[in-house]
Amino acid sequence: MRELAQSLVDALRNRNETICFCESLTAGLAAATVADIPGASMVLRGGLVTYATDLKASLANVPPAILEEQGPVSPVTAREMARGARRACGADWAVSVTGVAGPDAQDGHPVGEVWVGLSGPRWTASSSAADLVDAEWSRFALVPGAPVPVRLLAGDRAQIRRTSVQAALAAALAGLREQKLPANR
Incomplete structure (x- = not known):
């Protein structure tokens, strides 16, 4: 995972984002x-820990209607968390992670259901974390x-949390690679 984090920091530094x-x-x-990566201070703005559902609304600005209709574990919620964090932290990119680490299911969502949101300068999207990591982790x-x-x-629980981080970093790196730099940058 350290290699993924290093690649992400390097990519952001190269883009000045x-x-x-x-x-x-x-x-x-x-x-x-x-x-943990040397040079992270040049690219890491910070973050929001929205472990409790109400903090997704108050800190990340997820509309309460989305939380009520979709719940805290959904692709829509993950997108809105990323979008809200990007605005709150004044960053070029934001990654969100929401899901169920266990040991028990939550509100009908099984252990291991995790969504990753990514918001960048031009778009916001979400993916299942299981689709972002090697099959051996799913x-x-x-x-x-x-x-x-x-x-x-x-x-x-611990492994699902670690794999969720791996998925989040992989999503961010993939997003950076897909979105080309503007010609005037």
């Missing part, structure tokens, strides 16, 4: 992972209401 985080189940672990599970097995993060 900044990043921030909005973290729920990882509780600041993603920002701390980036902060599993398929039958989830009530889903027509097919769903890919989730695998492992115990």
